[in-house]
Amino acid sequence: MKGPGTASSVRVVTLKINDHDVSARESESILEVARENGIRIPSLCQMDGLSIAGACRLCMVELKGSSRLLAGCATRVAEGMEVLTNTERLRKYRRMIVELLLAERNHVCSVCVSNGRCELQDLAFECGVDHVRFPYRSAVYQVDASHDWYRVDHNRCVLCLRCVRVCDEIEGAHTWDAMGRGINCQVVTDLKRPWGESDSCTGCGKCVQICPTGALVKHGTSAGEMEKDVHFLPYLSRMRHWE
Amino acid sequence: MMQQNRITVATTWLDGCSGCHMSLLDIDDRLFLLAEKVDFVYSPLVDAKQLPESVDVGIIEGSVSTDEDLHKAIEFRKRCKFLISLGDCAVSGNVPSMRNLFKLDDVLDRAYRENVQVNPQIPRDGVPKLLEKVQPLHGVVDVDLFVQGCPPSAEVIWNVLSELVAGRTPDPTKLTRFGA
Numbered sequence: 001m002k003g004p005g006t007a008s009s010v011r012v013v014t015l016k017i018n019d020h021d022v023s024a025r026e027s028e029s030i031l032e033v034a035r036e037n038g039i040r041i042p043s044l045c046q047m048d049g050l051s052i053a054g055a056c057r058l059c060m061v062e063l064k065g066s067s068r069l070l071a072g073c074a075t076r077v078a079e080g081m082e083v084l085t086n087t088e089r090l091r092k093y094r095r096m097i098v099e100l101l102l103a104e105r106n107h108v109c110s111v112c113v114s115n116g117r118c119e120l121q122d123l124a125f126e127c128g129v130d131h132v133r134f135p136y137r138s139a140v141y142q143v144d145a146s147h148d149w150y151r152v153d154h155n156r157c158v159l160c161l162r163c164v165r166v167c168d169e170i171e172g173a174h175t176w177d178a179m180g181r182g183i184n185c186q187v188v189t190d191l192k193r194p195w196g197e198s199d200s201c202t203g204c205g206k207c208v209q210i211c212p213t214g215a216l217v218k219h220g221t222s223a224g225e226m227e228k229d230v231h232f233l234p235y236l237s238r239m240r241h242w243e
Numbered sequence: 244m245m246q247q248n249r250i251t252v253a254t255t256w257l258d259g260c261s262g263c264h265m266s267l268l269d270i271d272d273r274l275f276l277l278a279e280k281v282d283f284v285y286s287p288l289v290d291a292k293q294l295p296e297s298v299d300v301g302i303i304e305g306s307v308s309t310d311e312d313l314h315k316a317i318e319f320r321k322r323c324k325f326l327i328s329l330g331d332c333a334v335s336g337n338v339p340s341m342r343n344l345f346k347l348d349d350v351l352d353r354a355y356r357e358n359v360q361v362n363p364q365i366p367r368d369g370v371p372k373l374l375e376k377v378q379p380l381h382g383v384v385d386v387d388l389f390v391q392g393c394p395p396s397a398e399v400i401w402n403v404l405s406e407l408v409a410g411r412t413p414d415p416t417k418l419t420r421f422g423a
Contacts, residue, residue: 102335102421106341106344107421108335108337108338108340108341109331109393109420109421109422110331110337110338110393110421110422111338112422115422116422116423118422121420121421121422124420124421125416125420128416130334130389130391130415130416131328131334131335131379131381131386131389131391132335132379133381135382136335136336136340136343136379138340138343138344138376139344140344
């Protein structure tokens with residue numbers, strides 16, 4: 001990631017988002033440009049200050065003249081692009097993605113420490129998920145409460161990998177990583193040692209703060225009590241990368 | 244569906260805490276307004292013991308956890324023209340479904356043997372048989388309207404009922420959510 005370029009090196013492109021003309025730097029993503037122009041695209045794994053994962057697919061957009069859907073976070077704008085962000089087709093897929101996330105693990109909102117402060121919950125609301133049409137998997141996932149201050153509840157993880165990225169890119173510890181493929185994918189600490197026995201974890205808690213759900217939380221929180229604050233991230237990110 | 248002035252409503256609770264029904268009572272003095280427009284023909288809140296053959300609106304709280312729950316859900320679906328899944332247990336399984344992570348025998352053992360000092364035994368007589376897996380209501384019957392919340396607030400329930408009384412199909416999706 002680089003700081004803003006000098007005026008002469010910045011190339012500006014013009015494109016349409018939902019039939020509105022917008023201009024943007026060519027290094028920007030569709031998601032960034034949409035936000036700058038007040039156009040809301042639901043997203044989950046993307047976070048300002050972290051690298052792009054393209055993991056959740058919620059920010060998918062349509063391009064006129066193409067049948068492929070593209071992840072808004074991972075697609076750069078281009079001259080003449082005509083982007084659609086809120087078509088019937090996209091709404092259908094977004095709702096399905098949120099439903100599948102809810103069906104995959106065991107998100108029981110009413111007894112979650114993040115109830116009322118959860119990005120997955122907010123997205124379900126925004127996408128009109130009034131029930132989950134798919135059967136719940138009800139697979140068994142562990143809770144690791146071995147760390148002195150924090151706890152990971154895999155029942156509530158959505159595999160956005162924000163924790164993996166913030167630990168590596170901002171804290172520089174790389175305690176978190178992902179293991180397993182597909183439905184068996186899971187975030188782990190130190191090659192799957194208990195978090196409390198991790199040699200690399202500095203205990204900084206950034207992973208906890210940026211986790212969108214109740215998967216990473218502080219000990220001692222009860223239902224609805226886990227407040228998170230992500231405002232440190234863009235600042236830290238700038239300080240790390242500014243040259 | 245609801246051309247007449249008065250509509251008939253039946254409610255029941257399956258595997259839940261009855262909190263959704265308490266929330267219905269929480270509409271307070273609006274119960275009187277409701278009583279002018281609605282006949283509660285079957286409900287834990289009224290005396291009627293028989294579900295009538297035909298009811299305008301059925302409201303079910305709680306998840307489907309026993310053979311009796313399943314039977315009630317099927318009967319409600321058969322007899323109610325419009326069926327509402329009320330609250331997170333009915334809509335998603337919620338807390339009752341947390342036992343789905345374990346084998347049913349292990350759950351019963353934990354409750355009635357492992358943690359019991361006196362005469363440990365699995366109750367079988369006079370109690371409904373637990374199903375192997377807890378299901379949301381729409382896992383066993385078709386549902387016409389989902390009302391999320393644990394419990395849905397009195398305001399949400401009032402909105403749903405007054406829309407029905409007015410002959411409209413309610414849309415509570417912008418008023419409530421999972422866990423609300």
